[in-house]
Amino acid sequence: MTTVTVTSPDTISSRKAGVVRLIGLLGLIGGLAFLLVGGVGWATVSSQLGEENITVAEDASFLGGAPVVGPFSAYAQADIINHHAMKASGGKTYAQLEQDDPTRPTVMTASLLRASLFTSILAFGVSAFAMGVGILIGLFGWALLTLAPSAKTTKPAVGTTV
Template identity: 40%
Template sequence: MTCSPARGRLRILAVAAGGLFVAAGGAAWTAVTTQLRHEDITVPPNADLLPGRRVLGPLSAYAQAEVIKRNAERGTGGRTFADISAALRGVDGDSDEARELRGHSASLATAASLRTSLMTSVLAYGVSALVAGLGTVFLVAGAQLNRKR
Protein backbone atom coordinates (compact mmCIF):
# COMPACT_ATOMS: atom_id res chain seq x y z
CA MET A 1 0.00 0.00 0.00
CA THR A 2 1.45 3.38 -1.01
CA CYS A 3 0.92 6.60 0.84
CA SER A 4 -1.68 9.09 -0.36
CA PRO A 5 -0.58 12.18 -2.32
CA ALA A 6 -1.50 14.44 0.62
CA ARG A 7 0.46 12.29 3.00
CA GLY A 8 3.41 12.26 0.59
CA ARG A 9 3.37 16.09 0.38
CA LEU A 10 3.17 16.33 4.17
CA ARG A 11 6.13 13.95 4.47
CA ILE A 12 8.19 16.05 2.05
CA LEU A 13 7.27 19.23 3.89
CA ALA A 14 8.13 17.74 7.29
CA VAL A 15 11.48 16.39 6.09
CA ALA A 16 12.36 19.66 4.32
CA ALA A 17 11.39 21.77 7.33
CA GLY A 18 13.22 19.39 9.66
CA GLY A 19 16.38 19.56 7.60
CA LEU A 20 16.19 23.35 7.44
CA PHE A 21 15.64 23.64 11.21
CA VAL A 22 18.50 21.27 12.04
CA ALA A 23 20.81 23.20 9.69
CA ALA A 24 19.71 26.59 11.08
CA GLY A 25 20.13 25.44 14.68
CA GLY A 26 23.57 24.03 13.95
CA ALA A 27 24.62 27.17 12.08
CA ALA A 28 23.49 29.41 14.94
CA TRP A 29 25.34 27.26 17.50
CA THR A 30 28.49 27.43 15.35
CA ALA A 31 28.19 31.20 14.88
CA VAL A 32 27.92 31.85 18.61
CA THR A 33 30.83 29.51 19.35
CA THR A 34 32.97 31.20 16.69
CA GLN A 35 32.28 34.64 18.14
CA LEU A 36 33.14 33.46 21.65
CA ARG A 37 36.32 31.80 20.36
CA HIS A 38 37.43 35.13 18.86
CA GLU A 39 36.93 36.82 22.24
CA ASP A 40 39.47 34.36 23.75
CA ILE A 41 37.83 34.33 27.21
CA THR A 42 38.96 31.86 29.86
CA VAL A 43 36.87 31.14 32.94
CA PRO A 44 39.00 32.28 35.90
CA PRO A 45 40.27 29.85 38.52
CA ASN A 46 37.90 31.23 41.19
CA ALA A 47 34.83 30.05 39.22
CA ASP A 48 32.52 27.48 40.80
CA LEU A 49 31.92 25.89 37.39
CA LEU A 50 34.53 25.01 34.72
CA PRO A 51 37.50 26.98 36.10
CA GLY A 52 40.33 27.40 33.60
CA ARG A 53 38.22 26.39 30.58
CA ARG A 54 37.84 28.57 27.50
CA VAL A 55 34.40 30.09 27.00
CA LEU A 56 33.16 28.11 24.00
CA GLY A 57 29.72 26.94 25.01
CA PRO A 58 26.67 27.70 27.11
CA LEU A 59 27.98 26.31 30.39
CA SER A 60 31.31 28.11 30.25
CA ALA A 61 29.59 31.37 29.20
CA TYR A 62 27.25 31.05 32.17
CA ALA A 63 30.17 30.28 34.50
CA GLN A 64 32.02 33.39 33.29
CA ALA A 65 28.92 35.56 33.75
CA GLU A 66 28.55 34.33 37.33
CA VAL A 67 32.19 35.13 38.12
CA ILE A 68 31.73 38.65 36.73
CA LYS A 69 28.65 39.13 38.90
CA ARG A 70 30.37 37.86 42.03
CA ASN A 71 33.48 39.99 41.44
CA ALA A 72 31.40 43.11 40.78
CA GLU A 73 29.42 42.58 43.97
CA ARG A 74 32.61 42.04 45.94
CA GLY A 75 34.20 45.18 44.43
CA THR A 76 31.28 47.35 45.53
CA GLY A 77 30.96 45.79 48.95
CA GLY A 78 27.68 44.17 47.94
CA ARG A 79 26.11 47.51 46.96
CA THR A 80 23.66 47.66 44.08
CA PHE A 81 22.97 50.43 41.57
CA ALA A 82 20.04 51.52 43.70
CA ASP A 83 22.20 51.65 46.85
CA ILE A 84 24.88 53.65 45.08
CA SER A 85 22.35 56.06 43.51
CA ALA A 86 20.74 56.69 46.89
CA ALA A 87 24.14 57.24 48.50
CA LEU A 88 25.16 59.67 45.74
CA ARG A 89 22.09 61.80 46.40
CA GLY A 90 23.20 62.22 50.00
CA VAL A 91 26.81 63.32 49.47
CA ASP A 92 28.61 66.33 48.05
CA GLY A 93 29.18 65.74 44.31
CA ASP A 94 32.84 66.82 44.55
CA SER A 95 33.73 64.68 47.56
CA ASP A 96 36.03 61.68 47.60
CA GLU A 97 33.06 59.54 48.61
CA ALA A 98 31.10 60.68 45.53
CA ARG A 99 34.07 59.85 43.27
CA GLU A 100 34.33 56.41 44.86
CA LEU A 101 30.59 55.82 44.45
CA ARG A 102 30.72 56.89 40.79
CA GLY A 103 33.62 54.46 40.31
CA HIS A 104 31.54 51.67 41.82
CA SER A 105 28.63 52.63 39.59
CA ALA A 106 30.86 52.48 36.49
CA SER A 107 32.21 49.09 37.56
CA LEU A 108 28.70 47.74 38.02
CA ALA A 109 27.67 49.11 34.62
CA THR A 110 30.63 47.44 32.91
CA ALA A 111 29.95 44.16 34.71
CA ALA A 112 26.26 44.32 33.77
CA SER A 113 27.17 44.87 30.12
CA LEU A 114 29.59 41.94 30.07
CA ARG A 115 27.14 39.66 31.86
CA THR A 116 24.36 40.64 29.48
CA SER A 117 26.53 39.74 26.49
CA LEU A 118 27.45 36.37 27.97
CA MET A 119 23.88 35.58 29.02
CA THR A 120 22.71 36.51 25.52
CA SER A 121 25.07 33.87 24.15
CA VAL A 122 23.67 31.35 26.66
CA LEU A 123 20.17 32.22 25.42
CA ALA A 124 21.30 31.93 21.78
CA TYR A 125 22.67 28.45 22.48
CA GLY A 126 19.33 27.47 24.00
CA VAL A 127 17.34 28.77 21.05
CA SER A 128 19.65 27.07 18.55
CA ALA A 129 19.32 23.77 20.43
CA LEU A 130 15.53 24.19 20.49
CA VAL A 131 15.42 24.83 16.74
CA ALA A 132 17.67 21.85 15.98
CA GLY A 133 15.60 19.66 18.31
CA LEU A 134 12.38 20.74 16.64
CA GLY A 135 13.96 19.97 13.28
CA THR A 136 14.81 16.50 14.50
CA VAL A 137 11.19 15.98 15.55
CA PHE A 138 10.06 17.04 12.05
CA LEU A 139 12.56 14.66 10.44
CA VAL A 140 11.35 11.74 12.55
CA ALA A 141 7.70 12.62 11.91
CA GLY A 142 8.37 12.87 8.18
CA ALA A 143 10.11 9.51 8.19
CA GLN A 144 7.14 7.96 10.00
CA LEU A 145 4.76 9.33 7.39
CA ASN A 146 6.68 7.36 4.78
CA ARG A 147 6.08 4.04 6.52
CA LYS A 148 3.54 1.69 5.03
CA ARG A 149 0.66 0.56 7.17
Protein backbone atom coordinates in the same frame (compact mmCIF):
# COMPACT_ATOMS: atom_id res chain seq x y z
CA MET B 1 -2.42 -21.39 9.59
CA THR B 2 -4.68 -18.56 10.67
CA THR B 3 -6.74 -16.61 8.18
CA VAL B 4 -7.53 -12.97 8.72
CA THR B 5 -10.53 -11.36 7.13
CA VAL B 6 -10.40 -7.64 6.47
CA THR B 7 -13.80 -6.25 7.27
CA SER B 8 -13.24 -2.51 7.57
CA PRO B 9 -11.97 -0.11 4.94
CA ASP B 10 -8.66 0.88 6.60
CA THR B 11 -7.23 2.20 3.36
CA ILE B 12 -7.17 5.68 1.96
CA SER B 13 -7.47 6.81 -1.61
CA SER B 14 -4.32 7.13 -3.65
CA ARG B 15 -4.86 10.89 -3.80
CA LYS B 16 -4.98 11.17 0.00
CA ALA B 17 -2.00 8.86 0.32
CA GLY B 18 -0.11 11.12 -2.09
CA VAL B 19 -0.95 14.17 0.02
CA VAL B 20 0.21 12.40 3.20
CA ARG B 21 3.44 11.34 1.48
CA LEU B 22 4.00 14.94 0.29
CA ILE B 23 3.48 16.22 3.82
CA GLY B 24 5.91 13.59 5.06
CA LEU B 25 8.51 14.68 2.50
CA LEU B 26 8.02 18.33 3.46
CA GLY B 27 8.44 17.32 7.11
CA LEU B 28 11.74 15.64 6.32
CA ILE B 29 12.96 18.67 4.36
CA GLY B 30 11.72 21.13 6.99
CA GLY B 31 13.25 19.08 9.78
CA LEU B 32 16.59 19.03 8.01
CA ALA B 33 16.38 22.81 7.47
CA PHE B 34 15.67 23.44 11.18
CA LEU B 35 18.51 21.13 12.16
CA LEU B 36 20.96 22.88 9.84
CA VAL B 37 19.90 26.41 10.78
CA GLY B 38 20.13 25.57 14.48
CA GLY B 39 23.57 24.05 13.98
CA VAL B 40 24.79 27.07 12.04
CA GLY B 41 23.45 29.37 14.78
CA TRP B 42 25.21 27.35 17.49
CA ALA B 43 28.49 27.29 15.53
CA THR B 44 28.32 31.03 14.82
CA VAL B 45 27.77 32.01 18.44
CA SER B 46 30.48 29.61 19.58
CA SER B 47 33.02 30.92 17.08
CA GLN B 48 32.21 34.55 17.87
CA LEU B 49 32.65 33.92 21.57
CA GLY B 50 35.88 32.08 20.85
CA GLU B 51 37.24 35.05 18.91
CA GLU B 52 36.85 37.17 22.04
CA ASN B 53 39.44 34.96 23.78
CA ILE B 54 37.49 34.96 27.04
CA THR B 55 38.59 32.47 29.66
CA VAL B 56 36.49 31.55 32.68
CA ALA B 57 38.12 33.01 35.79
CA GLU B 58 40.09 30.48 37.80
CA ASP B 59 38.04 31.17 40.94
CA ALA B 60 34.73 30.38 39.20
CA SER B 61 32.53 27.75 40.85
CA PHE B 62 32.94 25.50 37.77
CA LEU B 63 34.88 25.38 34.49
CA GLY B 64 37.62 27.68 35.83
CA GLY B 65 40.25 28.28 33.17
CA ALA B 66 38.08 26.98 30.31
CA PRO B 67 37.64 29.05 27.15
CA VAL B 68 34.20 30.64 26.84
CA VAL B 69 32.82 28.95 23.73
CA GLY B 70 29.58 27.35 24.92
CA PRO B 71 26.55 27.97 27.12
CA PHE B 72 28.01 26.43 30.28
CA SER B 73 31.30 28.30 30.12
CA ALA B 74 29.42 31.53 29.32
CA TYR B 75 27.24 30.99 32.38
CA ALA B 76 30.25 30.21 34.57
CA GLN B 77 31.93 33.44 33.48
CA ALA B 78 28.77 35.51 33.96
CA ASP B 79 28.38 34.03 37.45
CA ILE B 80 31.93 34.86 38.53
CA ILE B 81 31.69 38.37 37.04
CA ASN B 82 28.65 38.93 39.25
CA HIS B 83 30.50 37.54 42.25
CA HIS B 84 33.45 39.92 41.69
CA ALA B 85 31.16 42.91 41.08
CA MET B 86 29.15 42.24 44.24
CA LYS B 87 32.36 41.89 46.22
CA ALA B 88 33.69 45.20 44.85
CA SER B 89 30.44 47.06 45.56
CA GLY B 90 29.82 45.62 49.01
CA GLY B 91 26.87 43.57 47.76
CA LYS B 92 25.08 46.42 45.99
CA THR B 93 23.84 46.34 42.43
CA TYR B 94 24.42 49.17 39.96
CA ALA B 95 20.98 50.64 40.69
CA GLN B 96 21.61 50.57 44.45
CA LEU B 97 24.89 52.49 44.30
CA GLU B 98 25.01 56.25 44.71
CA GLN B 99 25.78 58.12 41.51
CA ASP B 100 29.13 59.34 42.83
CA ASP B 101 30.22 55.90 44.11
CA PRO B 102 33.63 55.10 42.58
CA THR B 103 32.71 51.43 42.08
CA ARG B 104 29.63 52.29 40.00
CA PRO B 105 31.43 52.18 36.60
CA THR B 106 32.97 48.80 37.49
CA VAL B 107 29.60 47.37 38.48
CA MET B 108 28.01 48.83 35.33
CA THR B 109 30.66 47.20 33.13
CA ALA B 110 30.16 43.91 34.95
CA SER B 111 26.40 44.17 34.39
CA LEU B 112 26.89 44.81 30.67
CA LEU B 113 29.31 41.90 30.34
CA ARG B 114 26.89 39.59 32.12
CA ALA B 115 24.03 40.74 29.86
CA SER B 116 26.14 39.97 26.79
CA LEU B 117 27.04 36.53 28.09
CA PHE B 118 23.42 35.80 28.95
CA THR B 119 22.44 36.85 25.42
CA SER B 120 24.85 34.25 24.04
CA ILE B 121 23.40 31.65 26.41
CA LEU B 122 19.94 32.49 25.07
CA ALA B 123 21.23 32.16 21.49
CA PHE B 124 22.63 28.71 22.31
CA GLY B 125 19.24 27.77 23.77
CA VAL B 126 17.33 28.94 20.70
CA SER B 127 19.76 27.05 18.46
CA ALA B 128 19.36 23.87 20.51
CA PHE B 129 15.57 24.33 20.41
CA ALA B 130 15.64 24.70 16.61
CA MET B 131 17.76 21.57 16.28
CA GLY B 132 15.42 19.61 18.57
CA VAL B 133 12.34 20.77 16.67
CA GLY B 134 14.09 19.86 13.43
CA ILE B 135 14.71 16.34 14.66
CA LEU B 136 11.07 15.95 15.75
CA ILE B 137 9.67 17.38 12.51
CA GLY B 138 11.97 15.12 10.52
CA LEU B 139 10.88 12.08 12.51
CA PHE B 140 7.22 12.96 12.00
CA GLY B 141 7.86 13.37 8.28
CA TRP B 142 9.64 10.04 8.13
CA ALA B 143 6.77 8.39 10.01
CA LEU B 144 4.22 9.80 7.56
CA LEU B 145 6.27 8.61 4.60
CA THR B 146 6.63 5.18 6.15
CA LEU B 147 2.96 4.77 7.08
CA ALA B 148 1.33 6.24 3.98
CA PRO B 149 0.89 3.62 1.28
CA SER B 150 2.81 4.24 -1.91
CA ALA B 151 1.08 4.37 -5.28
CA LYS B 152 2.39 0.86 -5.98
CA THR B 153 0.72 -0.67 -2.92
CA THR B 154 -2.29 -2.80 -3.64
CA LYS B 155 -5.09 -2.67 -1.14
CA PRO B 156 -7.21 -5.63 -0.21
CA ALA B 157 -10.88 -5.18 -0.91
CA VAL B 158 -13.33 -5.11 1.95
CA GLY B 159 -14.20 -8.62 3.02
CA THR B 160 -11.17 -10.20 1.32
CA THR B 161 -9.42 -12.99 3.17
CA VAL B 162 -5.70 -12.44 3.55
